[in-house]
Amino acid sequence: MSSGGKSSWPEVVGLPSQAAKQIILNDRPDVHVVVLRVGSFVTTEVNPKRVRVFVDVSGTVAQVPKTG
Numbered sequence: 001m002s003s004g005g006k007s008s009w010p011e012v013v014g015l016p017s018q019a020a021k022q023i024i025l026n027d028r029p030d031v032h033v034v035v036l037r038v039g040s041f042v043t044t045e046v047n048p049k050r051v052r053v054f055v056d057v058s059g060t061v062a063q064v065p066k067t068g
């Protein structure tokens with residue numbers, strides 16, 4: 001990671017997606033946060049400035065978001 005900042009957010013698992021997004025952006029304002037439903041198709045390229053937040057059907061974070 002080029003900026004030397006935080007790269008994963010286990011503390012947001014179980015939170016609503018918007019709350020998780022705000023926490024991530026507070027820690028790393030340099031990243032783009034993408035909220036996706038668990039099971040969504042995603043590209044395989046690695047992007048250190050992207051954080052994918054996977055949520056369940058209720059919009060709750062279901063997996064640890066991380067850069068890439």
